[in-house]
Amino acid sequence: MSDTAPFRPPVPGSQPEYDVKIYGSTALRAPSQPLIRIAQSITERTGPHFSPARYPSNIDISKVASGEAQGQRIIVEGHVRDEDGRPVPHTMIELWQANSCGRYHHEGDQHDAPLDQHFQGSGRVFTDENGKYRYTSIKPGAYPWRNHHNAWRPNHIHYSLFGPGFATRLITQMYFEGDPLLKYDPIYNSLPDPAAAARLIAGFDINLTEPEWALGYRFDVTLRGRGATPFEDAHEEH
């Protein structure tokens, strides 16, 4: 398959709708007109490429030059692959998160929880030739928001990925296994298929956990694959 073939459409139910009733902020920000489906051209099939030489990586968010952040140190490792299971090598991942108390290092965050002068809350990693990535951080705290009465976001780390084309651009959030807040969270539950939501949960991994150092979590990401699915292939003329 050509490396400029179009990317597959999303599997039904695997992506959120724009208008999500339980997530109040979507009410005035979701398009009311139907989307117009366009064929992917060079503009959608190709995309930017980032190199660590120009976009330096920052693989340890758990400390800054002046000291170490408060909180539970974690190692997160995983693979970025496409829908055919092929690794997505040398792609940039941007990360950002709240500190261990559930406060962002952001002027807009007025949650009454302490800031941590040793925690900036953003990182940047690149996958290796096998699509593997890894970084060190601290476990983010839960934080309140005003979507509904007593609304709390579950612990999560925000992810930004690019992949091989602009059509593979992905912004998502990684959650943590066993978080009791997941079932109440409108963003996590914005997905039509509960299995799609469950794939956003990082699993605790004792083999990634390092003695006397940090807990390990595994989180794999799948980006859109190129070309027709095998099912569609069977109906295509060659």
Place this chain on the structure above:
Amino acid sequence: MPIATASQTIGPYWHLLRDDTWSDLTRFGATGDVITLQGRITDGAGNLITDACVEIWQSSPPVSDVFDGFGRAASNAEGLFSFKTLRPEPVPGASGPMGNTRQAPHIALTILARGVTKALWTRIYFQGDAGHDEDPVLSLIPPARRNTLIAHQTKPGVWHLDIALQGASETVFFEI
């Protein structure tokens, strides 16, 4: 078969990634027809959207050591975003029944924001360019809504396009 990971909103705190130099696509030394591309973003009630992450990607001019083709800008307190970049040239169209051989100059633009569950995809075209009538993407859009994708020049080199996420003047968004 693995299924692509779900999108989640970029939320209100994405500015932890923010680097305003990224809005200047000429910062690595690209030269050519330099333009400013700006616009104001509003929601369905006409409120300014002041927390959006706006990204652009252009397949022309081609990527080079001095031109990434990609930019990111934050919308400001007035709902305005602004990029400095190079004016694109026409590029080939998609093959197949929905495409033709040539697309008018355009730049892909996405809006990511709190309350936006997955990227909102649109394009910017340039008023007065040749090829709009034959452009395979513009041709799919009802004529009354085509102008939501066409930037106009407010002064030499400065192109403006407002973006409405919802409402009477709603921007045309794509399913890619």
